Amino acid sequence: MRLMAIDISRRNFTKLAGIMVMSPSLLTACASTTKMAQGTLIGGSVRNKGDYEVIVSAENATAMHRLPLPDRGHGIAVSPKTHHAVMFARRPGSYAMVFDYREGQVVKLILAPNNRHFYGHGVYSNDGRWLYATEGERSSSRGIIGVYDVANDYRKIEEFTGFGLGPHEVIVMADDSLVVGVGGVHTNGRQPKNLATMQPSLSYLSPQGELLEQATLGDHHKSIRHLAHDGDTTVLTGQQYRGEAEDYVPLVAIHQRGSVMEELGGEPEQWARFNHYIASIAATETHILATSPRGSCYGIWDKVTRELLEINALPDASGVVVRNGDFHVSSGAGQVIKINPQLDKQRFYSGIQWDNHWSAIT
Template identity: 55%
Template sequence: MQPMVTDQTRRKLLRAALFSAVVPVLPYGCALTRRTVARPALVGCAVTESNRYQAVVADSQGNALHTLPLPARGHGVAIHPAASQAVAFGRRPGMFMLVFDYMSGAPVKVVTAMSQRHFYGHGVYSLDGDYLYVTEGDRKTSQGIIGVYDVRHDYQKVAEFSGFGLGPHEVIIKPDGTLAIGVGGVHTYGRTALNADTMRPSLTYMSSQGKILEQVTLGDHHLSIRHLAHDGADTVLCGQQYRGTPDDYPALITMHRPGEEMITLKAEPESWARFNHYVASIAATDKWILATSPPGNCYGIWSKETLELVELAALPDASGVVVQNGVFQISSGAAKVVHERYPAPAETSVVNVQWDNHWSAI
């Protein structure tokens, strides 16, 4: 059994996030004037050279404008659809989420996990911004929970949705307000999987009131569904982590439309091997799908029409990806940002942030 989160731990987390200095970062030492002020465009988590953890607000090129210290390693970030608020979530098994103002860089509130709960690193706001849906788990059993937090009332927890399986990871919201949940199916102690032989992952669709609308599964139960994206319409993209035989390299990305079967993206086994059994961030345009793999130090691009892999590129610690103005922007833990305009050549720039895990676009 994992130890309970004590009140003393909660107080330490609160002090670490709310009373540490919030530092505005000026790229390349430039003076901040009305002419040079850049607007926030990207938010993510980062690691400093001294192995400390941050939430970072950046400009459209991926250079930091504000940094906020985190009490532990962060993972995903949710962006409010109307207000200038965002939430950074602790990496699984996380104990905190930090609410902050991305325009000023000021912390707003730290919410700590309940004593028998932990966070899985992701959450999403309702379309109207009134509620925050967060992937959580029971610390003893890994039973999956969607925690519902009332944004209008200081992020108080008002409900829990369950009954869909073990180990949910990412939750996203579709344009119609339906929640899509990547259910990993894994019972973990800390970060150690305990049920590799019996895991039951799924892609679960849920109403905003907690009703399970549909669940779909993959043929190989060792493919843990982790990360999600949608194309702005009906298609949900799923990135998997393979927990089966180490020498096997199955396909790691699928597409799904409600009421239909899963569709698997295509690549040769040696190409899937480059991903080292793990897909992190996913994004899509009307023609292309891009997915990253930090342990594989690479990213791939697929055609939505043919489902074929069209490009596989090396990038150290390839992490987050978003689409801005039709261009993929990919972050890296090596302080690089790739601007991918496939089929045109990609452009790489050096930035002032060692990006970690995921990106969210404002």
């Protein structure tokens, strides 16, 4: 059965939500029922113009489940306790879609209120009880972390705020604290309105929403957007540069609480390859990898020395995750690259137009 393209107006979002309540199978009719391997990776993809989906794949990027999305997706949260995952709409997003990645079934479609939007990312708490989502107030871009009760049908129970404008990604550390990449930009849709006064930060929150610490970079035009951690206490940040087009500045930094943010190495001509934007970032015990779809490349740094080791071309370089000590990198051109700790590379062609980010099923 081929699903019709989904109209993303609010009226049809509401209609879509109603259909899901009555018959979730209508939305998952094109989900693969293949059980040949266990799903290991989840990412968004583009099928045709205006036609988007989320894909659960095996490690070699073979699609196991394909679920249509109401609109373009961005980041994916994976529950550490259940088989649930959540695809968040690309900012300014109107939905967060909860689905069962093992069965390929939609569980719930969460719709943003008229005065709010999703920023494209979220994360589950370490015990799987809560879902945290980066959200904003449309009129002001006031940053919000929405807190959803997983066991209570993902009902929103609380909002954390007071850390700045335009939060993009949120991650959870081993001690249950939250880390928020605050872009600092007030936007109307996707149009920035305050570039001269923007105030990005890396903000640490307690599980109760208390602001614990904020770290900043020296250049306020570096909008802190994408985050990762190394499983311990180190946070990695990828930036979008909002300054002069002819300036090529470092776009990846590393941080531990109580210290200053440290930018990774690279010459201006090397940073120029990234075209002012880092999309996804991840770290192993020895290396850091960051992608740039705008630059159609990815870079690898030594985690100890902070030195840039290599920049490799990859058309529309998109997601990166670490699984079993290896990097897995996706591309909008369908390529998938597996990189081991010795930086040896194994390439696959998936035939899938991967979009934005990947998440690993642990």
